[in-house]
Amino acid sequence: MQHLFPRTPRWERALVTGASSGIGREIARQLAASGVDLVLVARSGERLDELAAHLRAGGSGPNVEVFEADLCDSEFLAAVEARLASAGAPVDLLVNNAGLGYEGPFHIQDAQEVSETIDLNVTALVRLTHAALKPMVARGRGQVILVSSMASLQGLPMTAVYAATKALITSLGEALYEELKGTGVVVTTVLPGLTRTEFHERGRWDLDRWPSVGWQSAEEVAAEALGAAARLRPEVVTGRLNRVLAAMSGMAPRRLRRSAIGWSARRRWPDEGSP
Ligand SMILES: NC(=O)c1ccc[n+]([C@@H]2O[C@H](COP(=O)([O-])OP(=O)(O)OC[C@H]3O[C@@H](n4cnc5c(N)ncnc54)[C@H](OP(=O)(O)O)[C@@H]3O)[C@@H](O)[C@H]2O)c1
Incomplete structure (x- = not known):
């Protein structure tokens, strides 16, 4: 296996x-x-078991715990919080990565899917960050990575709830980075753009309506995320093209940005938005 991020971390x-x-x-x-x-968390226990067996490399690799949990379920969420708070085998890096987002007009979105998006992207992420930080601050060391998105930089028609949940994550990460200065604990927020994973299929995105250029692989995004955390950075936008777009968007007045994004969405979804 390649070692893809630049500095040897202390994790x-x-x-x-x-x-x-x-x-x-x-x-x-x-x-x-x-x-x-590692402690690996997701709902698909079988996939986690397979990954864990691979990463343990027949005993020559690291110790890997599997934690099968639905983070939208309050009992599972409390169990993962308890794992983060436990003093035995402490976690010194929390990677808050699980997330989902459905595409489509907000007013006809399934209400259950709207709740699920907020439960996973916001409630679970905030609660796990909270559970991890108390012991980390007490120990005077630790790091948290928050996987946000380029979608956090502005309201996005047709993925409105997803973009709003990611805006909360980027805001939380920015605030905590400053709030925790001097404690030995660092929060790094990661803003990927379009990345080839299972995300779009799960959220029923129609990829014909999205750009076909500028996509990153999960491997590239992971390496940039870990590299930024190893360098104790507050935030990283992954991918060169995404960095250019983020810088341009940051310079544009909010009103202009909103109009441009609205215009682009109306062109890509000409059949939506009218009764
Ligand atoms: N792909 C992109 O273009 C893109 C762009 C910007 C940001 N991101 C962000 O990157 C992060 C990772 O997404 P990805 O692209 O790698 O998508 P992915 O391949 O769909 O992975 C999502 C992961 O979240 C887990 N998950 C989903 N619901 C869960 C639940 N209720 N409880 C526990 N785990 C759950 C899934 O595992 P199980 O199904 O086994 O539970 C899976 O491991 C997300 O926060 C996403 O918003 C992605």
Whole structure:
């Protein structure tokens, strides 16, 4: 396995949510390659077991715990919080990666799917961050990675709830980075753009309406996320093109940005928005 992120981190044990596929799986794989012990969290226990067996490399790899949990379920969420709070085998890197987002007009979205998006992207992420930070601050060391999105940078028609949940994550990460200065604990927020994973199929995105250029692999995003955390950065937008777009968007007045995004959405979904 390649060691893809630049500096040898001091992490001993990482808990990664959404480790069964995509970016989370790659983060777990790259951490294992540099000898970090892991706690893998997701709903698909079988996929986690297979990954864990692979990462343990027949006993020569790191120690890997599997934690099958639906983070939208309050009992499972409390159990993962308890794992983060436990003093035995402490977690010194929390990777809050599990997330989902459905595409489509907000007013006809399934109400259950709207709740699920908020439960996973917001409630679970905030609660797990909260559970991890208390022991980390008490120990005077620890790191949290929050996987947000480029979608957090502005309201996005047709993925409105998803973008709003990610805006909360980016805001939370920015605030906590400053709030925790001097404690030995660092929060790094990661803003990927379009990345080839299972995400779009799960959220029923129509990829014909989205750009076909500028996509990253999960491996690239994971390496940039871990690299930024190893360098104790507050935030990273992954991918060169995404960084250019984020910088341009940051310079544009909010009103202009909103109009441009609305215009682009109306062109891509000409059949939506009228009664
Ligand atoms: N792909 C992109 O273009 C893109 C762009 C920007 C940001 N992101 C962000 O990157 C993160 C990872 O997404 P991905 O692209 O790697 O998508 P993915 O391949 O769909 O992975 C999502 C992960 O979340 C887990 N998950 C989903 N619901 C869960 C639940 N209720 N409880 C526990 N785990 C759950 C899934 O595992 P189980 O199904 O086994 O539970 C899976 O491991 C997300 O936060 C996403 O918003 C993705």
